[in-house]
Amino acid sequence: MSYQALYRVWRPQRFDEIVGQGVITTTLKNALMTHQTSHAYLFTGPRGTGKTSAAKIFAKAINCHHLKDGEPCNECESCREITAGQMNDVIEIDAASNNGVEEIRDIRDKAKYAPTQADYKVYIIDEVHMLSTGAFNALLKTLEEPPANVVFILATTEPHKIPLTIISRTQRFDFRRISADDSFQRMKFILGEKQVEYDEQALWVIANAAEGGMRDALSILDQVLSFSDNEVTLDNALLVTGSVTKDLLQKYFTQINQHESAAALETMQAILDEGKDGQRFIEDLISFARDLLLYQEAPEMVDLTSTGMSKAQFETLTKLASPEKIYLMIDQLNDIQQEMRFTTHPDVYLEVLTVKLAQLTGETVSAQTATPVVAPTEPTPDVTALQQQVQELQKVVKQLQQGPATGRNETTERKPKKKATTRQVQVNLTKVYPILEAATKDDLVNLRDLWDDMLNMLSVPQRALLHVSQPVAASHDGVIVAFEYSLLYQKAADDQSLEDDMEADLNRLSGSERTVVFVPKEQWPTIRRDFIDQHHLGDHSDAAKEDQLKRNDEDDDNPGTEEPIDDKMVDEAKKFFGDDLVEVKDD
CATH class of the missing domain: 1.10.8.60 (Helicase, Ruva Protein; domain 3)
Incomplete structure (x- = not known):
């Protein structure tokens, strides 16, 4: 038999063998023992932390007839076939290469059939965040109404790319990095x-x-x-x-703290000549400085065995630099590490870093870490003159407050204030009317169901801006959003990125492209009435139509009943805007 890699040979076959995920394995075992398993799970976390291994163990355990303390026996026929990858009812899918709608539809269709060998049919979809929007929509219905005896286990390293509608229908387990x-x-x-x-x-x-x-x-x-x-x-x-030995790190750290730039440069060059990676050198140096800083503040938290250094070595090195200096060194190391990612000459950055670190002195550290204090300065002649003018004006104000003036002159008489004029906000009706022509109540109801999910996908500033808005009309191709205040409407209308993000998120949630149009709420009744007038809705005269729309728009607390309501006009309005948006009131 050909050689197999260690991670394949020693892959966990029981929950207890999964390293560093005790909370997750305990939860899954308890669910299996109490028969409270879910139809869908989402395993998230960094690479190599046990997501796929846990999924396979769960598939064995849920189909094992000799379950003991939530662990599969690994000896029955079902366990052996799943371990060997020969069980037809346990299907592993790589979403990176099967991310289309047709592949997921095929899964959806086959999931309806009962398992042939095992008790449960288990689908393990790895890297599920690679699925397309259409594929997610095809999977959503199956997760919402799953067939009996079917379990879905979704695994991903990037959960933020998965729609919230999918996440809300699964039990999520976050695998953490292994210590x-x-x-x-x-x-x-x-x-x-x-x-x-x-x-x-x-x-x-x-x-x-x-x-x-x-x-x-x-x-x-x-x-x-x-x-x-x-x-x-x-x-x-x-x-x-590509790591650096502790001896070289100690030597380098000692030289830069003793301001021996030339010696430190030679040590750094010797490290690179041994084939060490520049990025790895920076990471090792940050970890080394972190251990020293932690030893200075809390020695009991440092595991000497893991560092490869003795207590005497720590005592010697911590005397070379104060905590403030180590803070500054770590900041500079982080900055250099970011810059080195985009260069083909890391040795140049390391040389500059070595010289900068070697030149750090107590005065330099104090100057860079201390809070700047502004020293008081003597006032200039201009400032003195302004201060005198302020004092004179204060005296005049005090005299005016003591009693009314006996006479007025032309300079002190008040001039009539000009009335503030409000600027009428312009709305692009060429975008509004096409949406109203195709608007239906069902589209609006469906959009309102997705509205909260769409808001959660936006950034915090965008959600704050949309907090005072609501969709008032929708069609299959567009949506009209009304804002409470004209100022916020204008801000939203000027933010093209907000409109693009909303359209993209709505497309992702609903599977159809929609144009988003903003309007002020105070102008919405007028826009709606003008649209009805221009499109000649109903067979009434203009006067009757205007009177009827006025009744619909007014918010009268005591409606009268002198005149009957025209049913045909109401039906036409409900057809375009929906029953929940049309309110009939009498004068």
Whole structure:
């Protein structure tokens, strides 16, 4: 049999074998034991944290007839077939390559049929965020009304790309990054089972380089085993990961804090000559500075074993730099790390960084971290003259407040104030009327059902602006949104990005493109009445039509009943705007 990678050979087959996700595995086991499983689950989290493994274990457990404490037996025929990937009723789908509507429709159609071998048919859709909008809409109906004996498990690393309508119909579990200690213990267990000699410091280097991914840690461990002929040593782990030894980091840190720029440059160049990656060097230096800072503030929180340094070394290094200086060093390291992502000459940035760090002194740190204080200055002659004028004006105001003036002159008589004029807000009727021509009540009701979901997809400032708005008319191709205040309407009308985002989100939720048009709420009755007049709705004369629209628009608390309401006119209005928007009142 050909060689298999460690992460495949040692893939978890029980919930208890999943590393670092105790809360999630306990919840799933309890649900299985109490028969309270859901029809759809959403597993989210970084890569290599156990999402797909948990999905496969759940598929085995829900179909296992010898379940014990929520764990599958892994010995029955069903468990063995699912482990080998030969069970027809457990379907794994990669959404990155099957993201079209037709693929999801095929799943929807086949999900209706009962399972052939197992008790439950389980669909595991990996990287589900890659599905298209149409595919999500095709999947939505199945999740909303799932067939019996069918379970969907959706896995993704980017949950923010999944529509809220999908998320709300699933049970969501967030897988967290795996700690370096958990990765270390898992690798230690695996190497012990394989009877391979290893250096614990090498395992710590691999665990830190994996950055929270168990699969990444096992992949790096596989590389180290191949590189060193089935042996794990510290030097080989450092070479494979591109990490920097603690000795070189201590030497570099000591030189820059003793302001030895030339020596620090030589050490940095020696690190690069060994083939170390510049980005990895910065990351290791940030982690090193973090350990020193943490040791200064809370020594008990630092695990000396994981750092590979002794207590005496920590005591010596912490005397070289104050916490304020380490803060400043970490800030500069972060800035350089961001800049190095877009350059092909990282050595230049590292040289500049080394010189800057070596030139940091106590005075420099104090100047950059202290709050600036503005020293008082002597007033200039101009300022003195202005102060005198202010004092004279204050005296005049005080005299006027003590009693009314006995006489008036031309300069003190009040002039009549001009009345403020309000600017009439212009509405683009060429966009409004086509929507009104095709507007129906059903479209408006459907749009209002999606309105809250659409608001949640917008940014906070956009939601705040739309808080005082509501859709008043809708067709299959457009929607009219009325704003309470003209000022907010004008701000929304000038914000093209708001209109684009709303159209995109509505398209994503409803599956159809809609044009969004804004109107002020105070002008909406007039716009609606003008539209009815211009399109000759009903067979009434203009006078009767105007009188009838006036009755519909007025908000009279004591309506009369002298004249009968024209049913045909009301029916026409309800046809265009819906029953819930048309209110008939008598004068």
